[in-house]
Amino acid sequence: MKFSVATLGNPGTRIPVEGSLTLSAQTVGTQQPFQQPVEVTGIAYNQGGVLRLSLTCTTQLTMLCDRCGVSCQVPFTLEREFLLTDGSVDDEADDEAIAITGEAVDCIEPLTLALLLEVPTYHVCHDDCLGLCPVCFCNRNDTECDCDTTPTDPRWDALKDWQPRD
Numbered sequence: 001m002k003f004s005v006a007t008l009g010n011p012g013t014r015i016p017v018e019g020s021l022t023l024s025a026q027t028v029g030t031q032q033p034f035q036q037p038v039e040v041t042g043i044a045y046n047q048g049g050v051l052r053l054s055l056t057c058t059t060q061l062t063m064l065c066d067r068c069g070v071s072c073q074v075p076f077t078l079e080r081e082f083l084l085t086d087g088s089v090d091d092e093a094d095d096e097a098i099a100i101t102g103e104a105v106d107c108i109e110p111l112t113l114a115l116l117l118e119v120p121t122y123h124v125c126h127d128d129c130l131g132l133c134p135v136c137f138c139n140r141n142d143t144e145c146d147c148d149t150t151p152t153d154p155r156w157d158a159l160k161d162w163q164p165r166d
Contacts, residue, residue: 001111005044005051005084006103014045017055023112028119033061033074038115044084044105051084053098053107057115063123067131068139074123080114082107 001019008015018041023034042055061074083097084105098110130140135147 001040001108002104002106003044004103005100005105008044008046008051011046011048014043017042017044017053021057021108021112021115023115026112026116028116029121031062031064033063033076033119034059034115035062036060040111051100053082053084053105055080055082055107055111057111061119063120065125065129066122067124067129068141069132070125070139070141072123072125074120076119078115078118080111082110 001017001021003015003017005015007013020040021038023038024032026032026034036059038057038059040055040057042053044051044053046052057076057078057080059076061076062071063074064071081096084100085097086100096110098105098107125141132138133140133145133147134149136145138145
């Protein structure tokens, strides 16, 4: 996603930025949450001689529930502000800065990094998800099982079958 900053020479100037990113090959943990394109809208502007880029990214993440393992769609929005620099300052360590090459700005790499870092690492399909049965592994949201899930202390398992002598 490239755009030209040639028209941002005067303070107060604004230009709209729009596009979409396809990140379906990106992996976060063991999942590939970006199965749908990420829609990007924003504005590049000159604020007192400092060039800035304000972006809003929206998509639907495809995530597996960490309790029951069911795949579900999760709305995802990221708002991020970037500083556009000419590269003369040491902005390599600053992930909020994007270097201007010539008269163009390529914001794909820093935006992709920002999106990947904001993906939730833990997700449940709904707040009252019951998860999987720890004994038979059935999805307790769909079916009920008769498994005994009473917690036991494994240190006492050796005495479970003990019978006193008469």
